[in-house]
């Protein structure tokens with residue numbers, strides 16, 4: 560167990576290089592199950608979710624080694640089923656279902672875990688796989704899927720779910736015939752999977768738009784690949800810079816992936832400069848309040864909502880944050896209240912009365928992005944904050960204490976046994 564001790568009130572200053580996208584690499588790892596041979600994936604974030612996925616792949620007979628930020632996979636025979644303990648610790652492990660079904664004709668996995676941020680059903684994943692010909696049942700808390708053969712189909716998603724789009728897309732690569740996924744999620748990570756699968760020999764087109772077409776092929780090989788930059792890690796540091804009135808340059812970013820955030824911050828008065836691969840944040844004189852609503856890409860990302868809400872505490876006046884993707888993603892607000900934050904939540908709407916000082920105190924992170932928000936609050940507050948439950952944050956941010964220190968923050972990681 561670990562906690563983070565922060566002395567607030569210091570501006571972040573300096574340069575940070577953003578790592579590869581968690582929400583992409585986990586799916587690339589799942590996609591590798593469809594192929595054969597040796598994979599070398601670079602810019603892999605050294606985070607706990609990647610380590611969990613390494614465990615999932617090993618349990619399926621894949622040789623997997625993470626060395627620094629490089630991942631080596633060797634895929635030959637694939638067999639077995641992922642242990643319940645691993646699947647329950649990370650929702651992304653459900654992404655092995657489509658690939659296993661396509662590769663082996665059957666898949667059995669425990670109902671997945673992940674962040675406690677509201678209801679996260681799997682109906683869209685399962686309906687899509689059924690449309691490809693799978694028979695799926697829930698047996699004692701496990702999902703059991705079987706298909707002698709998968710056949711291409713025209714599938715309309717009732718909502719553009721990221722995970723469901725990816726699961727169906729991966730399964731369809733080895734199906735007979737052509738699959739069309741309509742109302743598909745358009746997140747940049749889906750384009751990354753398309754590129755990766757196509758390098759393995761798949762025939763996927765349209766990712767990044769809401770219609771994806773997959774022409775099935777009989778088998779897939781391997782690929783060397785560099786993961787796209789993590790737009791959520793980048794957005795978190797952009798917000799941390801703005802929240803402390805700092806001056807931070809971010810390298811290895813794709814600025815247009817961050818557009819929904821950068822547009823709002825600019826409107827709030829944060830000076831931002833963008834160049835190819837680079838975002839620079841400068842100190843703001845004063846922040847204006849804002850209204851945002853989370854939405855599927857290219858809308859404002861739900862994974863930056865908690866960090867943004869925290870930043871809006873600095874803007875004098877009333878900001879409004881609507882969460883439209885998940886139904887319970889305001890858990891961190893109770894913790895912010897302990898620091899003196901004035902935020903009222905009713906259903907999926909938070910009203911933030913900003914402009915008052917925050918004071919440091921003991922806080923507990925309850926999920927990954929909520930944890931990141933509490934760290935930003937600790938940086939903004941007067942005095943010391945202690946953030947417990949750091950394991951949530953370790954799932955998705957590589958060495959957050961070290962990176963904040965490198966930007967001049969006083970942040971100390973304490974191992975508590």
Ligand code: UD1
Nearest residue numbers: 582651678679680681682683684720721722723862884885
């Ligand atoms: C992914 C990201 C997560 C991000 C989310 C939305 C990963 C590992 N995680 O999660 O960080 O917050 O996209 O951008 O990539 N839904 C259903 N039925 C389904 C599937 C989803 O009702 O079968 C609902 C969910 O409950 C939720 C919404 O759709 O309310 C969005 O979920 P989805 O896009 O599937 O998110 P994830 O892929 O789980």
